[in-house]
Amino acid sequence: MNKFKVFFAAAIAIIMVGCNMKKEKPQVVVDDEVEVADSTVYGVCGSGTSMHSLELVTDAGDTLTYIILDSEADMDGGETKGVVSNVEGGFMAGDKMAVTGMETVEGELVATRAINVTSLLGHWTSIDRNFVIEEGGTVHSEVKAETNPWTSWKILNGQLLLNRDTFDITSLSADSLYLENHKGIYTYKRQK
Incomplete structure (x- = not known):
């Protein structure tokens, strides 16, 4: 009888796992990131x-x-x-x-x-960031002790991606850059 209970419990567990499995649409994953189609x-x-x-x-x-x-x-x-x-x-x-x-x-x-993009390239500074956006998708941090420095950039669907951080460019001029995301608004001044 004891073997029957173990077999019965295992069968129910398998059925429950099978019922809870959902078929998901396949996504293309590259380097732990979901690849998104770019409309830009x-x-x-x-x-x-x-x-x-x-x-x-x-x-x-x-x-x-x-x-x-x-x-x-x-x-x-x-x-x-x-x-x-x-x-x-x-x-x-x-x-x-x-x-x-x-x-x-x-x-x-x-x-x-x-x-x-030509206006976006250059040296930008704020209270806690000091970085250079370069052609070809590279960002160089000018602060040696900066935690989590940005190292890459790209425009994707009209938004600026700095590493994995996504921003809306709310203002870009000859001397200032305003970025916004769900965490807040960030202001940068162009360093000459």
Whole structure:
């Protein structure tokens, strides 16, 4: 009888484990990180750029034109109503850009976020950070005793990734950089 109870308990345990197993969608994992599809288009700001139009010569060699909507813009009340193009770092012909956007029913591209990567590169400082964002995805910390220094960067889906920290660039100018995430807002000054 004792063997029967052990067999019965083992059978119930196996059934319960089988019932609790869920089929999950497979995810591509690289270096303990889930790979995320990037909707950002990378390229160089073209000479056809104007105040409300960004010409982007993509890394693939295509030339795309994005409409830049300001806070007053409302394209006929359609699907772009309330859409404001967030352009950080400005745009000048020859600057490297990272752009996310949407396509209207008419087939026009509207920039939702444009980051001037050329403006992002450089030496940035704050009270507790002192780092250099370099071309090619490298970050160098200028503080030897800094805990958890950033060593890499990239733009992914219109956001800045510094190592595994994800930030929205809320402001980027010639001398200042404002980053925001769920932990707060971080202000950096460009070091000359």
